[in-house]
Amino acid sequence: MRRRRVSRISQVAVTVATFALVASACGGTSSDAAKDDDGGKKDDGKYAAKGIGLAYDIGGRGDQSFNDAAFSGYERARKDFKIGGIDMEPGDGESSADKTQRIETLARQGYDPVIGVGFVYAPAVQEVAKKYPKVTFGIIDDDTVKADNIADLVFHEEQGSYLAGVAAAKATKVKHVGFIGGVDIPIIHKFEAGFVQGVKSVDPKIKIEKRYLTEKPEEGGFASPDKGQDAASGQLEAGADVLYHAAGLSGQGVIQEAGSQQKWAIGVDSDQYKQKALAKYKKYILGSALKDVGGAVYDLTESVVEGKPMTGTQRYDLKSGRVGFSDANPAYRDMKDVVAAVEKAKKDIVEGKVKVKTRP
Template identity: 40%
Template sequence: MRRLTQATAIAAVAMLVFAGCGKKTDDSAGDKASTDDCVEVDSTKKVGMAFDVGGRGDQSFNDSAAKGLDKAACELGFDVQTAEAQDGEAESAREGRLQQLVDAGFNPVIAVGFAYSASVGKIAAANPEVDFAIVDDGVEGDNIANLLFAEEQGSFLVGAAAALKSESGNIGFVGGVEVPLIVKFEAGYKAGATAVNPDIEIQSRYLTQPPDFSGFGDPAKGKATAEGMFDKGADVVYHAAGGSGGGVFEAAAAAGGKAIGVDSDQALTADASVKDVILTSMLKNIDVAVFTYLSEVDGGTAPTGPTVYDLSVDGVGYSTTGGQVDDIKEKLDEYKQQIVDGTIKVPTS
């Protein structure tokens, strides 16, 4: 049975990469735990995860999902296997990746990212005995769980931070691909910035248009786009562009500006040469959603339908690593409370 939870609560696939995991975690996915702290792997509990473009190691979206998977492997004993997406791949490749995980005996299967929407719908319907979860998409099915987030709410807070910290009154937004999900980030960011300063100038650019999803894995394009914004007067640029964000950080460092990370606390995960330019990051706690889902599976009940993680349960938020927003934290938390209590309604488009 599907339920709505407010967590306010086919040919062989070319270059398909599988990586098995057990009693270990990965540095790129978050804090590394000693394998001595982990339970033994239970080979009867098999979970597969299909990453989006950029894969494990993107220091952002995929790594946040991987962190939750690693935690489930360590603490719950799941035997896990992951599959990597490729730039420019056809829909059949995504379908094949999911089916190959199913054929290998992995259940549940978690797809990371809205690009898997059609393929999850098709493969889940063809395999009703297997449980599926998808991050960031609402595709329906009796055996599909949708792990969703109020990205606009977290983006409002970092937009407010950008406006409070900007000295030029000019800030930027770099989106990876212009799709409704990423537009939610842009809408929230603009709303937060204009709540602080109605006259602020906001430059906005997207790296690619669908069906080209390479905008989530092209640091060079991210750098060039952000450079243009800094050249035109911006002093803070927020990216919602996955692996392309590394280029935004490089541009900020070269321009003497600031950048805002996304999904993970990127002041902890980015290259040491650019960590100091990261003002804050919009936290999207995909790891919490993945681990919560797998905990319920481990308990014997696989969730179905949408679960929304918002500010009220810290499903989204902002980071304070580096202390660069300590002086405005009180103001940001006031905005957070106004969003939680409904005083502020954050737009999604």
């Protein structure tokens, strides 16, 4: 079951009562500010903001996937550039107004860049960016919001998913695999499309189970491990022996169920083989379709710190190295035919020999 998140206490120098009130209305906060007293300034004085403002998507930090990938970039940027920062959790059942308030709070309090993790922040970023033209805003997984101070950070998820499909098709012993999407929305359709195309490229006769956990994000499709576990149980019972999920926190349930039945699971976004919360099942995590959200957060922050803010649409793909397939599991590396097939597929996509679909 999904646990209710407890707000993490801030160490950043944001002590005014008004901020505390706003933060409580917007969901939990967690500060990881630098311990110096320069307010986040660089030695040359050019960067004077408080640091990075990061607003998490549904599921929040600790999802072992999408949000945690963003946090990794946030943490690395703070360390490398010696700046402060604050990351904020979503609230349970929150409205669009809550998201707008969260983004505006970060901008008003002096954070730059301010980054919304996930397409759900698109309306909020569009609205708040107009009020704070000197602040750089980032929105991950959406390319519809446009302004001189907005960077749309988007990925070719379908390419990494294609590699996951190739791996699944080569690893299955029964020619039967499964896909579990968190929410039935266009961005998750990209994961399905790439996966299915990758599977079929190996063997068109392989059977593919497909399941979406919910129709809308607020229904818990990205935040309910129990829903993921139930869906995985159904697909395994139907005969699939390799499952790929694109379901955020719900994917933990998919991996848990697959692992408990000693079947392969393929993770998403972060390298889920390396996640501590999934250590009990990691031997059954064949690999993960990687999406370097952390790298995008880092890139945007670096551009702001250096005084040359990144704006417009930034697309990350296999060629850039920001999308891929992990090989952390030694068992995967020992499957030479699987590795060779994935590497060939990657090469074909990068060279333009294979164009991956974005719709099922």
